Amino acid sequence: MTTPKALVAGNWKMNGLKSAATEIMRLNDLVKEGGARCDILICPAFTLISTLCDINSEYVAIGAQDCHMNMNGAHTGDISAEMIKDLGCGHIIVGHSERRADHGEMNETVNAKASAAQSVGLKAIICVGETIEERKAGRALNVVTSQVKASIPSGAVVENTIIAYEPVWAIGSGLTPTATDVEEVHNAVRDVLLERFSDHGTQINILYGGSVKASNALELMSVNNVNGALVGGASLKADDFYGIISAYNEIG
Ligand code: PGA
Numbered sequence: 001m002t003t004p005k006a007l008v009a010g011n012w013k014m015n016g017l018k019s020a021a022t023e024i025m026r027l028n029d030l031v032k033e034g035g036a037r038c039d040i041l042i043c044p045a046f047t048l049i050s051t052l053c054d055i056n057s058e059y060v061a062i063g064a065q066d067c068h069m070n071m072n073g074a075h076t077g078d079i080s081a082e083m084i085k086d087l088g089c090g091h092i093i094v095g096h097s098e099r100r101a102d103h104g105e106m107n108e109t110v111n112a113k114a115s116a117a118q119s120v121g122l123k124a125i126i127c128v129g130e131t132i133e134e135r136k137a138g139r140a141l142n143v144v145t146s147q148v149k150a151s152i153p154s155g156a157v158v159e160n161t162i163i164a165y166e167p168v169w170a171i172g173s174g175l176t177p178t179a180t181d182v183e184e185v186h187n188a189v190r191d192v193l194l195e196r197f198s199d200h201g202t203q204i205n206i207l208y209g210g211s212v213k214a215s216n217a218l219e220l221m222s223v224n225n226v227n228g229a230l231v232g233g234a235s236l237k238a239d240d241f242y243g244i245i246s247a248y249n250e251i252g
Pocket residue numbers: 011166170171172173174209210211212230231232233234
């Protein structure tokens with residue numbers, strides 16, 4: 001079975017003003033010069049999506065970090081998947097652990113948001129991951145596979161589904177699981193996808209996220225069943241982010 005083309009995605013979280021557009025231009029130039037053997041995506045705050053889409057980068061796609069589960073209506077302050085699509089995005093991150101923690105989003109909500117994204121033709125990047133307590137209790141595999149099963153919408157297809165495994169304790173902490181631990185979880189996620197989508201499940205990208213940086217990207221991205229990265233802090237500066245992207249130039 002062939003593996004899917006890798007995706008290296010940046011999650012800018014609540015960072016960046018209009019001036020951050022220069023980072024997309026710089027990233028575009030770095031890829032133009034040095035090449036990239038992976039797809040590249042940046043998910044900025046809602047306020048920047050339009051500005052960054054307007055740059056029309058040949059190499060860098062723009063996505064969103066969240067959406068509402070409904071398409072319109074009385075939901076003050078919220079943004080729908082259709083609005084995001086309207087700006088020119090192709091991806092929406094859903095269920096990031098910061099949304100799960102800060103906004104109490106449970107699998108059911110994540111599932112509904114992923115479904116909203118997919119219903120308008122966008123790809124949902126569904127985030128899952130265990131806390132440190134769950135890992136220490138030996139429950140990491142159980143927690144992650146349950147989240148994957150419960151968060152993928154019933155109408156999902158291979159083409160509009162991406163999973164991001166992000167151990168909560170590895171996000172922004174500088175800590176990463178060992179390559180062996182990453183492989184164990186990614187293999188378990190793959191098994192869930194094979195069960196759900198039969199052989200087509202091999203074609204779904206399973207991203208690893210949590211303290212990915214240029215210095216550890218090659219090791220992490222070389223792990224079996226790791227098909228790309230979801231990057232927070234190290235995606236804010238084009239040069240740092242390109243350091244991760246270029247790991248794929250070595251992997252081939
Ligand atoms: P980090 O964040 O790379 O800063 O650890 C990853 C994420 O939250 O997606």
